[in-house]
Amino acid sequence: MPHTLKYIVLPERLAVCRATGDPQLSDPELSDNAVQGIAPVGSKFSCLVRTPDEYSFVCEESLLGPDREGLLVEGGWLALKLEGPFPFAMAGVLASFIQPLAEAGIPVFAISTFDTDYVLIKNENLKQALTALAAAGHEMVGSES
Numbered sequence: 001m002p003h004t005l006k007y008i009v010l011p012e013r014l015a016v017c018r019a020t021g022d023p024q025l026s027d028p029e030l031s032d033n034a035v036q037g038i039a040p041v042g043s044k045f046s047c048l049v050r051t052p053d054e055y056s057f058v059c060e061e062s063l064l065g066p067d068r069e070g071l072l073v074e075g076g077w078l079a080l081k082l083e084g085p086f087p088f089a090m091a092g093v094l095a096s097f098i099q100p101l102a103e104a105g106i107p108v109f110a111i112s113t114f115d116t117d118y119v120l121i122k123n124e125n126l127k128q129a130l131t132a133l134a135a136a137g138h139e140m141v142g143s144e145s
Helices: 093-103 123-135
Strands: 006-009 014-019 047-050 055-060 071-082 109-112 117-122 139-143
Touching: 071 093, 071 123, 093 109, 093 117, 093 123, 117 123, 123 139
Parallel strands: 006 139
Antiparallel strands: 006 071, 014 055, 014 071, 047 055, 071 117, 109 117
16 A cells, blocks of 8 residues: 655755775774764764675765775765654555656665665756655655755
8 A cells, every 4th residue: 555655855965885895894883973984974864884795875975075985986866854753564665655756767775764764866856756756645844954
């Protein structure tokens, strides 16, 4: 059953990054959104994922310095924050939001947290995404500053 969702457009312009080498973290506990020697410190929005196959993070694009050696960077993203929280037993939340974007040919990068989901889209697709989401019954309730 599709869900009708409310969402906010976050103001930060984001970059999705992947370390190209095998980054060694000296401390497995990350502090203050910092990945020692890899990701910038101080990003209002950040996400870090480390798997056996790769090490990726999302951060504010403006905080990435000009020296991006050791990183693959895909910039130009912004985040649509779904108004949660959503119980873990609630099925199809993210699919309900992403389906109209897929039908409109808009690529996404999804991030889930304990309470909600974030759907990243490219800046240039914002107008088209807002139109597709509205047509599917989803409601933009504002933007965060």
